[in-house]
Amino acid sequence: MNSSTVEKIIKEIEQFKPTHESAHVGRVVQVGDGVVAIDGLTSVVMSEVLIFEETKSKKLAEAMEAQTELYGLVLNLEEDGVRASILGDTARVSEGMTVKSTGHVLSVPAGEELLGRVVNALGEPQDAKGPFKNMTMVPVERQAAGVIDRKSVTVPLATGITAIDAMIPIGRGQRELIIGDRATGKTTIAIDTIINQLNEPEDKRPICIYVAIGQKESKTARIAQQLREAGAMEYTIIVDAPASAPAALQYLAPFAGVAMGEYFMDKGKDVLIIYDDLSKQAVAYRELSLLLRRPPGREAYPGDIFYLHSRLLERACRMSEEKGGGSITALPIIETQEGDVSAYIPTNVISITDGQIFLVTDLFNKGVRPAIDVGISVSRVGSSAQTKAVKAVAGGLKLELAQFRDLEAFTQFAQDLDKTTADQLASGQRMIELLKQRNGAPIPMERQVAMLYAASLRIFNDTPVARVREAATLFVEYVDAQHKNVFAEIKKSGQLSDDSKKEIAKATEEFRLAHPELFATK
Amino acid sequence: MEKEYAQALWQSVERGMEPHKAVQSLHESLKAHGRELLMPRIASAFGRLAQREHRNNMITLTIASEKDSHGAKRDIEPLLKELGAEAKDVETRVDPELIGGWRFEGKGKLVDASYKQALLDMYNRAVR
Numbered sequence: 112m113n114s115s116t117v118e119k120i121i122k123e124i125e126q127f128k129p130t131h132e133s134a135h136v137g138r139v140v141q142v143g144d145g146v147v148a149i150d151g152l153t154s155v156v157m158s159e160v161l162i163f164e165e166t167k168s169k170k171l172a173e174a175m176e177a178q179t180e181l182y183g184l185v186l187n188l189e190e191d192g193v194r195a196s197i198l199g200d201t202a203r204v205s206e207g208m209t210v211k212s213t214g215h216v217l218s219v220p221a222g223e224e225l226l227g228r229v230v231n232a233l234g235e236p237q238d239a240k241g242p243f244k245n246m247t248m249v250p251v252e253r254q255a256a257g258v259i260d261r262k263s264v265t266v267p268l269a270t271g272i273t274a275i276d277a278m279i280p281i282g283r284g285q286r287e288l289i290i291g292d293r294a295t296g297k298t299t300i301a302i303d304t305i306i307n308q309l310n311e312p313e314d315k316r317p318i319c320i321y322v323a324i325g326q327k328e329s330k331t332a333r334i335a336q337q338l339r340e341a342g343a344m345e346y347t348i349i350v351d352a353p354a355s356a357p358a359a360l361q362y363l364a365p366f367a368g369v370a371m372g373e374y375f376m377d378k379g380k381d382v383l384i385i386y387d388d389l390s391k392q393a394v395a396y397r398e399l400s401l402l403l404r405r406p407p408g409r410e411a412y413p414g415d416i417f418y419l420h421s422r423l424l425e426r427a428c429r430m431s432e433e434k435g436g437g438s439i440t441a442l443p444i445i446e447t448q449e450g451d452v453s454a455y456i457p458t459n460v461i462s463i464t465d466g467q468i469f470l471v472t473d474l475f476n477k478g479v480r481p482a483i484d485v486g487i488s489v490s491r492v493g494s495s496a497q498t499k500a501v502k503a504v505a506g507g508l509k510l511e512l513a514q515f516r517d518l519e520a521f522t523q524f525a526q527d528l529d530k531t532t533a534d535q536l537a538s539g540q541r542m543i544e545l546l547k548q549r550n551g552a553p554i555p556m557e558r559q560v561a562m563l564y565a566a567s568l569r570i571f572n573d574t575p576v577a578r579v580r581e582a583a584t585l586f587v588e589y590v591d592a593q594h595k596n597v598f599a600e601i602k603k604s605g606q607l608s609d610d611s612k613k614e615i616a617k618a619t620e621e622f623r624l625a626h627p628e629l630f631a632t633k
Numbered sequence: 634m635e636k637e638y639a640q641a642l643w644q645s646v647e648r649g650m651e652p653h654k655a656v657q658s659l660h661e662s663l664k665a666h667g668r669e670l671l672m673p674r675i676a677s678a679f680g681r682l683a684q685r686e687h688r689n690n691m692i693t694l695t696i697a698s699e700k701d702s703h704g705a706k707r708d709i710e711p712l713l714k715e716l717g718a719e720a721k722d723v724e725t726r727v728d729p730e731l732i733g734g735w736r737f738e739g740k741g742k743l744v745d746a747s748y749k750q751a752l753l754d755m756y757n758r759a760v761r
Contacts, residue, residue: 116759116760119758119759119760120755120756120759122759124755131708131744131746132744133712133742133743133744134742134743134744135741135742135743136738136741136742136743137741138688140685150685150688150689151689151741152741153741154741166749166750166753169730170730171730171732171749171752171753174749174753175753175756191685209738209743211743
């Protein structure tokens with residue numbers, strides 16, 4: 112024990128006043144698989160936190176050395192007792208143990224100190240950086256903002272992924288689902304979006320919250336490392352409920368994350384929250400519900416599985432100016448099996464969100480990354496939030512690509528193609544190449560605009576398909592070196608002025624002369 | 634199902650029915666429905682119910698040593714009044730681990746006025 116602790120204890124002894132606080136208690140009658148049946152506790156309310164009294168049978172010295180308190184969460188109120196989930200190690204609970212009610216519904220700490228930290232679903236630090244000092248406790252469950260308190264989505268949230276920002280734009284306060292099979296790049300899109308916020312000015316940069324549900328600890332550690340290396344951890348919070356955590360914590364993690372986000376939103380800040388992924392949360396909730404003996408429904412999920420996701424995602428919104436003007440943008444992730452988007456959970460979340468980004472295994476395996484299926488991906492509210500400059504260059508892009516995909520399938524077995532069709536196919540192939548992007552390398556908006564505008568001028572039509580990406584990268588670098596003011600102007604105004612258009616057109620001619628090798632053959 | 638029958642039996646006795654008569658009525662009813670074989674299981678369920686009721690109504694006062702008994706009993710008088718119980722309902726236990734003071738538990742209420750708890754709270758406030 113160090114000297115400061117001894118001093119604190121001496122102070123405590125000096126200020127000691129005996130108190131006899133009474134608590135409502137019950138007794139554990141059954142324990143198993145993270146769920147306990149408790150006799151008594153007639154006055155508790157739903158979602159109330161309980162404390163398992165482990166110290167009763169221990170000596171003082173043992174009790175002092177014990178780990179932190181073990182909590183439970185009331186999930187079922189029954190005729191002669193309650194059922195609760197254990198928010199920790201089930202092995203610490205034994206039959207006959209006394210359980211105290213706290214009178215508080217589950218809350219998590221929130222505050223600026225959370226930034227750059229990794230916490231669990233209860234808000235407890237998991238990164239060995241020490242405890243929090245000045246935090247506000249916020250309830251995990253909160254009613255979503257009402258209609259009057261909301262404002263429509265008008266401010267863009269740039270992901271730095273050209274294909275998304277151009278064709279499926281996301282606005283601040285929107286809920287955009289990222290859906291696809293395993294290993295199709297869902298998490299990559301989410302992480303790139305967090306990293307891209309570095310390109311935003313500090314006062315407009317959203318606070319990012321990454322909620323890892325049922326993920327491998329190694330994956331979360333790798334993500335934390337990637338964000339740290341990119342300098343994105345400074346404005347990011349990671350809420351980690353790994354696969355090894357009890358089902359209750361996996362079910363609670365998204366709610367804990369959004370509660371932390373609401374703290375910042377209430378202060379007028381923008382928040383980006385990623386739920387990776389809600390399929391695993393649904394599975395955890397199913398496990399919990401079955402253990403709580405709630406009646407199973409379709410695919411054995413409980414009847415309120417839709418409400419679980421809708422009440423979570425409804426908390427993402429943009430608040431009116433009177434309410435501070437903050438926002439929460441949610442990017443939930445859903446993992447499909449064999450591309451089946453008509454399964455129960457995917458259809459539920461598709462219907463709740465304001466659009467979806469579909470990632471397809473075939474495209475991923477063909478090397479199209481991000482592997483977005485443009486035809487079925489949509490953003491229902493994002494277009495009104497799209498930056499004017501991006502809108503100006505990306506107007507017909509989605510249609511062109513969708514037509515290309517149709518044409519490509521149709522002409523797969525064709526021998527002779529007329530010139531118009533061949534040109535359309537060539538143009539589509541080049542556009543696909545142009546939209547390919549390396550992971551961890553988001554592109555700022557002004558660069559996306561320059562690249563897409565150059566493409567609309569057909570500059571890459573003479574470039575071999577395999578070299579389009581290289582040409583586009585070199586072109587953007589060329590503009591950055593020789594016409595820097597264009598980027599500055601687009602970034603500042605958010606528009607593509609006639610002068611900027613002329614300057615980019617001029618740059619394309621210069622670039623063509625500077626790099627003839629990129630335009631040598633068709 | 635045996636739990637429901639046991640509960641019905643318990644309630645009948647609680648409402649003033651003679652225990653012997655209540656069991657006989659239950660037996661007749663089961664026989665009429667061809668469920669006589671449930672009787673032993675109902676008896677077990679009734680036993681568990683009785684145990685639970687006893688546990689819920691039990692009031693325990695734990696003290697560190699016999700010499701604390703008088704003071705503790707005086708301290709818990711208002712609590713007993715609040716719970717509608719009497720001093721004779723209280724079972725007193727001695728647990729030297731409490732160091733001093735007392736711990737009252739019963740009828741869904743817990744008051745821990747032991748020195749052990751006070752020291753533990755003090756330690757937790759200083760350390761955590």
